[in-house]
Amino acid sequence: MSALDTSTYRQREESITYQAEPAGMGETHELLTLNIGPHHPATHGVLRLLTTMEGEVVRDVRPIIGYVHTGIEKTAEQKAYWKVIPVIERMDYLSYYFNAMAFCGAVEDLLEVEVPERAQYLRVIHLELDRIMSHMVWLGTSALDLGAISMFWYCFRERETILDLFEMSSGQRMHTRYIQVGGVIEDIPRGFAAKLRQFCKEMPTRADQYADMLEKNQIVLERLRGTCALPAEELLKIGVTGPLLRAAGNPWDLRKAAPYSSYDKFDFKIPVGTVGDNYDRYRVRHAEIYESVKIIEQAIEGLPEGPFITPDRKVALPPRHELATSMEALIHHFKLVTEGFRVPPGESYYPIEGPRGELGCFVRADGSGKPARVHMRDPSFTHLQALAPMVKDAYLADMIATLAMLDPILGGIDR
Amino acid sequence: MEIKRETLDPSDFRVRQLQARDMLRGDLQGEELEKFVEQSVMTTTVEKAVAWSQGNSIYPMTFGLACCAIEMMSIVAARVDIARFGWEAFRASPRQADLLILSGRVSVKMAPVIRRIYDQMLEPKWAISMGACCSSMGVFNNYALVPSDKFMPIDVHVPGCPPRPEALMHGILRLRDKIHGHPPDGWRERYDAVGTEEVLTPEHERGSQSDGAINVFPGGDTAGA
Amino acid sequence: MPDATGLELTAHELRESDADSILGTEFRRHRAVLLVSPQHVPAVLKHLYGKGYTFLASLHGVDYYPEEPRLGVLYELMDMHEVDRISVKARVSTQDPRIPTVTPLFPGADFPEREVYDMFGVVFEGHPDMRRILMPEDFEGFPQRRDFPVGGEPVLFTYNEETGYGKYQ
Numbered sequence: 001m002s003a004l005d006t007s008t009y010r011q012r013e014e015s016i017t018y019q020a021e022p023a024g025m026g027e028t029h030e031l032l033t034l035n036i037g038p039h040h041p042a043t044h045g046v047l048r049l050l051t052t053m054e055g056e057v058v059r060d061v062r063p064i065i066g067y068v069h070t071g072i073e074k075t076a077e078q079k080a081y082w083k084v085i086p087v088i089e090r091m092d093y094l095s096y097y098f099n100a101m102a103f104c105g106a107v108e109d110l111l112e113v114e115v116p117e118r119a120q121y122l123r124v125i126h127l128e129l130d131r132i133m134s135h136m137v138w139l140g141t142s143a144l145d146l147g148a149i150s151m152f153w154y155c156f157r158e159r160e161t162i163l164d165l166f167e168m169s170s171g172q173r174m175h176t177r178y179i180q181v182g183g184v185i186e187d188i189p190r191g192f193a194a195k196l197r198q199f200c201k202e203m204p205t206r207a208d209q210y211a212d213m214l215e216k217n218q219i220v221l222e223r224l225r226g227t228c229a230l231p232a233e234e235l236l237k238i239g240v241t242g243p244l245l246r247a248a249g250n251p252w253d254l255r256k257a258a259p260y261s262s263y264d265k266f267d268f269k270i271p272v273g274t275v276g277d278n279y280d281r282y283r284v285r286h287a288e289i290y291e292s293v294k295i296i297e298q299a300i301e302g303l304p305e306g307p308f309i310t311p312d313r314k315v316a317l318p319p320r321h322e323l324a325t326s327m328e329a330l331i332h333h334f335k336l337v338t339e340g341f342r343v344p345p346g347e348s349y350y351p352i353e354g355p356r357g358e359l360g361c362f363v364r365a366d367g368s369g370k371p372a373r374v375h376m377r378d379p380s381f382t383h384l385q386a387l388a389p390m391v392k393d394a395y396l397a398d399m400i401a402t403l404a405m406l407d408p409i410l411g412g413i414d415r
Numbered sequence: 416m417e418i419k420r421e422t423l424d425p426s427d428f429r430v431r432q433l434q435a436r437d438m439l440r441g442d443l444q445g446e447e448l449e450k451f452v453e454q455s456v457m458t459t460t461v462e463k464a465v466a467w468s469q470g471n472s473i474y475p476m477t478f479g480l481a482c483c484a485i486e487m488m489s490i491v492a493a494r495v496d497i498a499r500f501g502w503e504a505f506r507a508s509p510r511q512a513d514l515l516i517l518s519g520r521v522s523v524k525m526a527p528v529i530r531r532i533y534d535q536m537l538e539p540k541w542a543i544s545m546g547a548c549c550s551s552m553g554v555f556n557n558y559a560l561v562p563s564d565k566f567m568p569i570d571v572h573v574p575g576c577p578p579r580p581e582a583l584m585h586g587i588l589r590l591r592d593k594i595h596g597h598p599p600d601g602w603r604e605r606y607d608a609v610g611t612e613e614v615l616t617p618e619h620e621r622g623s624q625s626d627g628a629i630n631v632f633p634g635g636d637t638a639g640a
Numbered sequence: 641m642p643d644a645t646g647l648e649l650t651a652h653e654l655r656e657s658d659a660d661s662i663l664g665t666e667f668r669r670h671r672a673v674l675l676v677s678p679q680h681v682p683a684v685l686k687h688l689y690g691k692g693y694t695f696l697a698s699l700h701g702v703d704y705y706p707e708e709p710r711l712g713v714l715y716e717l718m719d720m721h722e723v724d725r726i727s728v729k730a731r732v733s734t735q736d737p738r739i740p741t742v743t744p745l746f747p748g749a750d751f752p753e754r755e756v757y758d759m760f761g762v763v764f765e766g767h768p769d770m771r772r773i774l775m776p777e778d779f780e781g782f783p784q785r786r787d788f789p790v791g792g793e794p795v796l797f798t799y800n801e802e803t804g805y806g807k808y809q
């Protein structure tokens with residue numbers, strides 16, 4: 001195992017001294033401030049990093065954000081509640097189902113409306129598919145950052161299969177506005193379950209193949225093992241949740257701790273790391289893929305019959321066949337489409353477990369048809385604060401690898 | 416056995432092959448030689464040849480801003496393969512790239528950066544504005560975004576939110592047609608709608624901020640949808 | 641979430657230590673909110689930290705126009721051992737929008753406080769780096785306030801149609 005023992009590698013590195021001593025001027029620290037980004041191939045989105053380096057070692061990094069700031073929260077105040085859903089989905093653009101779920105959960109909490117069980121199961125299926133898809137994109141782009149370029153094509157092949165499933169159920173590949181207040185917008189079509197089962201059969205083998213490709217590679221291991229670890233207490237002080245916290249050893253997952261949307265009916269495990277270095281972060285996310293596949297299989301097997309959206313006509317549109325016969329249905333349909341539903345005054349904060357961590361939505365309603373304040377608590381925004389402690393005194397290449405393993409999504413950070 | 420003799424049409428391929436063989440033996444002279452050269456050699460202008468080669472080997476720049484970037488990554492992926500057209504060499508440096516695919520929303524903070532990068536690209540360069548957010552304001556018509564037409568010239572706008580990879584390919588192929596010198600008709604020519612343009616007046620130029628709009632909604636406002 | 645009585649007990653404890661810190665409590669359907677006077681926010685959060693609410697889930701601002709005081713800052717705290725959440729709300733007016741920072745206690749409040757400053761104009765005293773985070777540095781105005789116009793462009797493409805396409809001239 002000595003070849004894989006990276007500590008000796010680092011020791012060998014340290015034995016070579018790089019102390020630059022400018023002739024006759026005494027010892028000085030040559031600090032170079034390098035501006036990485038906002039346009040740079042290795043950043044995940046437009047992130048600007050002001051890196052202060054001494055040679056190749058990073059001493060300090062200051063992230064500067066705001067380059068994709070879209071004013072989503074301000075725009076959401078101008079739209080009726082169901083029109084906010086497409087706007088809010090575009091925040092964290094890889095986990096769009098989660099954005100919609102957090103918002104719809106908050107509004108359902110304010111409206112005190114019950115989500116039928118079939119809708120909950122359908123939501124879980126799509127949320128877990130979205131989680132796998134987000135991890136696929138993360139894996140592909142992270143491997144691209146590390147230099148393992150072929151992983152990109154394999155991961156995007158899986159992503160295409162998942163997007164086909166999304167297209168089957170909602171008609172859109174990305175930003176599907178499938179999750180609505182009270183349930184989901186439509187029931188799954190014929191053929192969806194078969195295709196989903198086919199996907200669930202293939203996905204674990206594919207994930208095994210990705211593990212084989214990356215984990216037996218000496219270069220990947222040496223770049224990820226032992227680099228940029230941060231203990232769980234530090235992460236908790238910063239407010240980090242999700243796979244980063246689980247990699248550091250703290251098994252905190254909102255799906256188990258505070259189950260929502262019938263997650264407590266499914267049997268799945270939480271992958272937890274030990275050291276909290278980049279390798280653990282990679283492994284935790286990779287292992288989550290298998291658990292998500294398990295959840296999807298259980299959900300599609302146990303999918304109950306019933307309505308796919310709440311039967312409360314004041315919140316959800318009535319089914320179209322009723323419009324021809326029932327006058328109340330017509331009036332409800334008319335009122336919902338023209339005015340939208342009104343939410344009684346109140347505030348609600350609804351957190352869920354997104355692929356990156358705790359994704360929460362705060363909604364303040366003032367009794368009208370438009371929200372008075374929508375705030376999305378995005379996990380990547382908080383995690384970016386952890387970058388500086390993580391990469392202190394690490395090499396620049398380690399910083400790039402850490403940024404990849406951090407999985408920041410600038411849409412969520414900048415909102 | 417009867418042998419039928421038929422005279423072949425002189426534009427027949429077999430005839431041309433035999434003529435070529437004759438020419439190589441030095442048998443074709445004068446007018447026949449000229450005709451032969453016309454048939455088998457392609458002549459064009461240098462501009463057209465250069466445009467043809469430029470259009471077939473563009474180096475796009477990796478410029479992903481937001482959600483459209485993920486769909487742009489999927490045209491590099493295997494299902495909709497941009498390498499079929501020779502465009503797979505995504506360069507990170509603007510000095511090495513021809514094409515700026517603006518994929519995603521352009522915020523106020525990012526616009527000068529994009530302009531700077533566009534200026535750093537060398538001639539000839541093109542720009543595709545991918546998605547609704549940078550072409551027009553998209554889903555978010557608010558203070559934080561800038562439509563890309565305002566600060567740089569764009570050749571092709573690709574609508575969609577996000578545009579399917581096939582839609583982006585369509586936009587890319589239209590750009591390729593433009594580069595090759597035969598740009599497709601704009602929609603106004605195709606649908607015979609020339610003359611229906613709205614002309615921007617100075618009030619419009621300043622944008623809706625000049626209204627001094629106070630958008631404060633009292634509780635109980637019903638204008639929902 | 642502490643139930644209504646738990647919330648009142650917590651409020652009572654806090655009032656005992658400092659009489660004018662808690663201005664009120666709200667409890668609605670599993671959500672417990674402590675209304676705190678702005679200057680006492682760090683003390684209240686420290687007390688709650690001692691009671692187990694060691695995780696700051698979210699720090700965000702709300703504009704309560706037209707009710708005064710207008711700008712509110714909410715702190716969503718979570719107790720990971722009991723799986724409990726509690727919210728702390730502090731409201732300031734636009735005339736004097738200052739709240740002491742909680743970054744010594746929760747280092748992760750750094751970016752969210754900058755965002756509240758950027759969007760609402762609430763100045764956090766003692767913050768190590770109080771400047772705009774999402775908008776450009778020289779932006780004037782606080783966008784998320786309710787009386788800030790949404791802005792936007794009238795959508796007309798004719799700018800390009802008039803001047804024509806083509807390679808960059």
